[in-house]
Amino acid sequence: MKKGQTPFLITFLVIPLLLFVFFVVSPYLQAFYFAVTQWSGFERFNFNKDFIGFENFRSIFAAEGLSGEVFWTGLRNNLVMLLVFPVVTIAISLFFAAMLNLAGATKGGRIAGVTGSAFYRILFFVPQVISVAALGIMFQQFFQPNGLLNSLIRIIPGAEPPAWLADTRFALACVIVVMIWMHVGFYMVYFTSAMASVPRELLEAAAIDRAGRWSTFSRITLPLVWPAVQTALIYLGIFALDALAIVQVMTIGPGGPDNATTVMALSMFQSKQEGYFGYASAQGVIIFVLTMVLALLTLRLTRREEIEL
Amino acid sequence: MSAPADLVAGTAANDPDDAPAPTTGKAAGAAPLTVVTHVVLILWAIATAVPIIWVLGSSLKTDNEIFIQSYRLPEWPWKFENYARAWSVSNFSRYFLNSLIVVGCSVVIVMLLGSMVSYCLARYQFFGRRFLTVMFIAANAVPILVAMVPLYGVLRSGWRIGSLKIPLIGTYHGLIMVYVAFALPFTVFFLMAFFRSLPREIFEAAFVDGAGHFRTFFLVMLPMARPGLISIGIFNALGLWNQYVIPLFINNDNPDMYVVPQGLAKMAAEAGYASDFSGLFAGLVIGMAPVLILYLVFQKQIQQGMTAGALK
Numbered sequence: 001m002k003k004g005q006t007p008f009l010i011t012f013l014v015i016p017l018l019l020f021v022f023f024v025v026s027p028y029l030q031a032f033y034f035a036v037t038q039w040s041g042f043e044r045f046n047f048n049k050d051f052i053g054f055e056n057f058r059s060i061f062a063a064e065g066l067s068g069e070v071f072w073t074g075l076r077n078n079l080v081m082l083l084v085f086p087v088v089t090i091a092i093s094l095f096f097a098a099m100l101n102l103a104g105a106t107k108g109g110r111i112a113g114v115t116g117s118a119f120y121r122i123l124f125f126v127p128q129v130i131s132v133a134a135l136g137i138m139f140q141q142f143f144q145p146n147g148l149l150n151s152l153i154r155i156i157p158g159a160e161p162p163a164w165l166a167d168t169r170f171a172l173a174c175v176i177v178v179m180i181w182m183h184v185g186f187y188m189v190y191f192t193s194a195m196a197s198v199p200r201e202l203l204e205a206a207a208i209d210r211a212g213r214w215s216t217f218s219r220i221t222l223p224l225v226w227p228a229v230q231t232a233l234i235y236l237g238i239f240a241l242d243a244l245a246i247v248q249v250m251t252i253g254p255g256g257p258d259n260a261t262t263v264m265a266l267s268m269f270q271s272k273q274e275g276y277f278g279y280a281s282a283q284g285v286i287i288f289v290l291t292m293v294l295a296l297l298t299l300r301l302t303r304r305e306e307i308e309l
Numbered sequence: 310m311s312a313p314a315d316l317v318a319g320t321a322a323n324d325p326d327d328a329p330a331p332t333t334g335k336a337a338g339a340a341p342l343t344v345v346t347h348v349v350l351i352l353w354a355i356a357t358a359v360p361i362i363w364v365l366g367s368s369l370k371t372d373n374e375i376f377i378q379s380y381r382l383p384e385w386p387w388k389f390e391n392y393a394r395a396w397s398v399s400n401f402s403r404y405f406l407n408s409l410i411v412v413g414c415s416v417v418i419v420m421l422l423g424s425m426v427s428y429c430l431a432r433y434q435f436f437g438r439r440f441l442t443v444m445f446i447a448a449n450a451v452p453i454l455v456a457m458v459p460l461y462g463v464l465r466s467g468w469r470i471g472s473l474k475i476p477l478i479g480t481y482h483g484l485i486m487v488y489v490a491f492a493l494p495f496t497v498f499f500l501m502a503f504f505r506s507l508p509r510e511i512f513e514a515a516f517v518d519g520a521g522h523f524r525t526f527f528l529v530m531l532p533m534a535r536p537g538l539i540s541i542g543i544f545n546a547l548g549l550w551n552q553y554v555i556p557l558f559i560n561n562d563n564p565d566m567y568v569v570p571q572g573l574a575k576m577a578a579e580a581g582y583a584s585d586f587s588g589l590f591a592g593l594v595i596g597m598a599p600v601l602i603l604y605l606v607f608q609k610q611i612q613q614g615m616t617a618g619a620l621k
Binding site: 004005006008009011012013015016017019020022023024025026027028030031033034039045092095096099100114116119120121122123124125126127128129130131132133134136137138139140141142144146147148150151152154155181184185186189190193238241242244245248249265268269272273277280281284285287288291295 | 343346347349350353354356357358359360361363364367375376377378379380422423425426428429433435441444448450451452454455456457458459460461462463486487489490491493494521522523526547550551552553554557558561569570571573574576577586589590593596597600601603604605608611612613615616
């Protein structure tokens with residue numbers, strides 16, 4: 001240990017740690033504490049006066065009280081997102097990553113990506129750098145009854161396109177399409193960096209052995225990038241159980257029409273806005289537990305033998 | 310089975326374009342797939358670019374033009390006054406200023422604090438080091454939603470130091486501190502790897518030359534970590550500029566304090582009543598332009614920085 005180490009460490013660590021504990025750690029812990037109270041968030045918090053045990057959880061599970069059925073409708077929509085969005089996003093982005101890196105001509109025995117790879121890589125990533133708020137509004141206008149999509153469909157004579165976001169049959173699907181659109185570029189770049197570590201000799205050996213593209217991909221590339229796929233599944237799954245920002249900005253209501261696009265987090269946000277902080281915290285805790293369970297399940301279910309190279 | 314050795318050698322030596330037909334196994338079934346590949350890639354490129362280009366076009370139209378055959382290009386003369394209206398009437402100048410102040414200060418502070426913490430964790434042995442490291446890494450993986458309601462409570466109560474009361478809710482410093490605190494775990498995680506990779510000898514040499522801990526950090530280590538600082542700085546600038554959920558929960562009371570994404574959502578919610586959709590599109594362009602420009606200039610660092618986050 002060098003001279004003066006302790007004062008140095010204290011000077012460097014004290015302010016950031018205080019900020020972190022005060023604004024990050026403590027709110028997480030408080031959520032569990034507020035969840036068993038009926039604190040409204042406006043008067044001073046008094047645990048003895050506001051403590052109501054598991055009443056918030058009971059009324060959420062009984063679908064009564066403030067949010068009633070809406071929270072569970074939200075869960076159903078979150079689950080639909082969870083079933084569709086991560087898998088489709090990963091499939092498309094894996095496909096693009098493979099195409100951009102490995103599908104081009106075999107130049108001098110080296111495997112290259114298709115022409116224009118660099119351009120596609122820059123363009124596809126663009127949605128990731130724009131605010132969800134801006135993208136949500138953009139697509140709200142895009143799907144508008146007289147927006148870009150319908151103006152294009154109406155070029156076909158006699159076509160009568162639906163009002164997308166105002167139609168309970170299509171609204172949720174539109175949100176999911178936008179979620180996929182937002183994330184494909186990011187995961188494509190992410191899988192690209194994972195594929196960069198796949199040894200070229202293996203792929204070239206497969207090519208020499210006249211292995212088809214699909215079997216090369218499924219037997220060599222995919223197993224080697226599997227840890228990255230697993231990470232992507234977890235992150236996209238967490239996003240699917242949240243989805244607050246995109247739904248709050250893009251949909252009618254928000255969460256409509258007729259709760260067709262509502263999500264659990266939106267119900268939580270609305271409880272907070274109406275001044276039911278204890279209730280909102282309990283909803284937050286339920287979302288948190290569901291998310292953590294999902295992440296652990298994904299880790300377990302997708303475990304494969306590690307491939308040693 | 311494997312291809313004869315001379316065939317392989319021949320493929321590697323010749324230009325594959327004018328090599329005889331049965332070169333490698335790939336070439337046989339390649340042509341149709343390549344066509345499909347290009348079509349799919351071009352379609353996705355269109356799907357990505359067209360909505361954004363349409364926003365740009367619509368920002369130069371009148372409201373009538375936007376809703377009648379929306380796919381058309383804006384008619385000349387282009388309506389640049391939409392931008393003026395969004396900027397002043399819809400109060401966008403205010404949101405832009407708020408975002409500049411909050412994001413600017415947050416990025417500078419989080420880079421300073423983040424490099425200090427990550428340097429200590431990467432370069433020193435002390436009690437609690439492992440615990441802090443695990444805490445910062447774990448904080449990256451926990452969804453922030455559950456903390457948002459209590460965070461609002463924390464800000465509402467403000468700080469009381471003796472008789473002095475410091476308000477936090479609806480203030481720049483409150484929002485900046487929250488942004489810094491939430492950006493800190495990833496910044497620390499990212500920079501820790503950077504400080505670890507710097508050669509230990511330089512660290513030792515600085516001490517031998519009589520530099521103390523502080524001088525070693527500020528004059529030797531920090532300048533060496535510059536590439537990492539630039540990547541994480543851009544990453545934080547983008548992420549915080551685009552942040553929507555945090556301000557939605559804790560900065561929602563006073564529209565004068567809104568940041569750009571909130572201002573956009575407010576404009577969108579009001580566009581129907583104010584019937585000013587062209588202004589809304591102009592606002593979208595103003596909101597997206599800074600990040601798009603930053604992205605085009607630094608696209609390599611941004612892609613690396615953002616995907617490194619998911620690689621943990």
